Amino acid sequence: MRSLRAAPIMLIAATSVTMGSFPISGSPTGPGTTAGGVGGGTSGGLAFLVQPNTAPAGSPISPEVKVIAVDSHGNVLNEFSGTVSVTLGAGASGGSLSGTTSVAASGGLAIFPTLVINQPGTGYTLVVSAAGLGSASSGPFTVF
Numbered sequence: 001m002r003s004l005r006a007a008p009i010m011l012i013a014a015t016s017v018t019m020g021s022f023p024i025s026g027s028p029t030g031p032g033t034t035a036g037g038v039g040g041g042t043s044g045g046l047a048f049l050v051q052p053n054t055a056p057a058g059s060p061i062s063p064e065v066k067v068i069a070v071d072s073h074g075n076v077l078n079e080f081s082g083t084v085s086v087t088l089g090a091g092a093s094g095g096s097l098s099g100t101t102s103v104a105a106s107g108g109l110a111i112f113p114t115l116v117i118n119q120p121g122t123g124y125t126l127v128v129s130a131a132g133l134g135s136a137s138s139g140p141f142t143v144f
Contacts, residue, residue, distance in 0.1 A: 044071040045134030054142045057120045060099065064113040067128045069105060077108045084110035084130045089137050093121020117143045
């Protein structure tokens with residue numbers, strides 16, 4: 001009889017840092033990321049946990065965009081429940097953003113499931129902001 005051995009479990013951490021991503025340690029990164037005060041003098045900002053992806057014009061961006069509030073060390077600000085807003089960044093290709101563009105964070109996480117850009121183009125970016133936190137810009141993406 002062969003014995004079964006459990007396969008080792010490998011945890012994969014998000015170690016690659018892209019524009020506006022959530023780093024393992026250190027400050028949130030990306031163009032447009034700025035530090036702002038968050039209660040008790042802790043500075044923090046917003047970072048993209050899920051970046052916007054290429055999407056068809058007039059359809060929701062999928063997977064849904066997710067943004068997280070982090071302190072200056074990259075730790076999630078679990079107590080943050082403020083409103084996070086998203087707008088189109090500079091250089092947008094003439095389209096407009098619709099859907100739910102402001103959401104209340106829960107446990108430091110804000111999810112935007114219905115963001116739609118109405119015009120095809122390249123170089124679109126999203127900018128997220130919240131009172132008391134720094135803002136962040138997404139990486140560029142294409143709407144076709």
